[in-house]
Amino acid sequence: MKALVFNGPGKINYEDFPDPSIDDDRNLIIQVTKCSICGSDLHPYHGDKIGKKDYSQPTEKFCTGHEMIGEVVEVGKAVKNHKVGDKIMVEAGAGCGECQNCIKGKTNLCTGYTVGKIATAYGLTANLQGGHADYFQVHNADIGALKIPDDVTDEQAILLTDALATGYYGVKNANIKKGDVVAVIGQGPVGLMAAEAAYAVGASKVYTIEPNESRRFKSKNFGAIPLAPDEAVPTIMEETKRLGVDAVIDAVGKSVTIKQAIKMAKFGGRVSILGIIQPDTAIPLFYPQMKSITIHGGIAGIAELWTDLLPLVQQGKIKGENVFTHQFDLKDGAEAYRLFEAQEDGVMKVMMTP
Ligand SMILES: [Zn+2]
Ligand SMILES: [Zn+2]
Incomplete structure (x- = not known):
């Protein structure tokens, strides 16, 4: 497949990358239909640190991005809530999927670190590949993904994967x-x-x-x-x-x-x-x-907030208009990153289409 791949600070290239394959029965694969760049994607781009990870140092290549929606193309054996053909939105990150907090959707409070499992956003390391790609593996899909209702637009669904849920948090x-x-x-x-x-x-x-x-x-x-x-x-x-x-x-x-x-x-x-x-x-x-x-303080648990937020969006109380200012094909993702980072041309948020 093709994807936006981190090659070091300032170097996010559209290039060939191995297709994802299901590596846990609770996971599924989507064909990404839309994705966006979050402000926090700029930390690797700048060569900053996130926690102990220092992006100025040589890093194994990974696909970027944690805001994406897509169509399910393959489901793991243990997935109950999703089937091939569903159009779903994906929580920005994944916890261990097993602790009591993860099971309630509070992946931000994942206690998996006590057994060596780290909850994080997608697209920041090679351990949890991102969704600026043709295909993407959703981890713990029954917890961290939801079918998009017909009356929710693509823009609103992408906002629900991170920015709107975080704002609501x-x-x-x-x-x-x-x-x-x-x-x-x-x-x-x-x-x-x-x-x-x-x-x-x-x-x-x-x-x-x-x-x-x-x-x-x-x-x-x-x-x-x-x-x-x-x-x-x-x-x-x-x-x-x-x-x-x-x-x-x-x-x-x-x-x-x-x-x-x-x-x-x-x-x-x-x-x-x-x-x-x-x-x-x-x-x-x-x-x-x-x-x-x-x-x-805190980092939002995205999926647990969808229960509150979806009705507010569907009732028109939250419209999420005027957020997406620019559209790109994923192949022009390097330029999307450059423009977004430089805050040129009144850019607020970019939408990318693989
Ligand atoms: Zn984000
Ligand atoms: Zn957990």
Whole structure:
């Protein structure tokens, strides 16, 4: 088959790669119909580290990508919920598939590491090949994949594999309820989806904060109030009569945005951090304690959130519009990565077709 293959930092090439074959009875193979690049795919591309994995060092080749949908072409003997011909969406990563948390769909809380099994996203190492490819092996398919309902579009299904589910995870962890006033910091795909999901669960007002102008105003589409970072705290404090907001979702995760989130939150408020925090990111604890703020972190368990999210999408409460700005054939994937990384041409998210 053909796939986008990691050949080192900055070198993701469309090339020949061995077809996947089922290596566990719980797995299945899809023919990928659509796939997308996530911001976290850029860590290998930049030669960064993820955990102990250092992508600046020579690495066995692997197919990239953890956001994909496709048609089932082969199922393992133990798979119960899927059959050949089904069109399915796939959770961005896989846990051990055996522990109590994985069985509940909480693969983000997989305890498999205690027996040497590591839960991770697809497309980051040769151990769990990615879906920027003609064919892709879904692990633990009964847990981490779901048939796409007819009234869910390809764009929405791809968003459900990661960005929308992650955004919603922030909403859930910030315990957003009917009538809440909310701020979302960062308006990349995850932040934008978090803001739309906050309205879907009943937020009365959502401020969205983003430096990049081509991204900042997208949330106006569903009624949010866009703000530039330097005007955010003063505007929000003035409009909330110096109380602050009920909940803040930080979809950036840098020291500066976490501090901003803590400033914006009211006494007794909630802050949910979705952005990937680096080991040296500092979080001040003085103000959260003085203001009795609850801070929640975490990496989303995607599949367990589909139960909540699918009805919201099907009822039109979450549309996921204006996220995909560019379309590519998979063979032009190297250019898709380049453009996405450079944030050229107002790119928000790219869709690729094998
Ligand atoms: Zn991702
Ligand atoms: Zn597990």
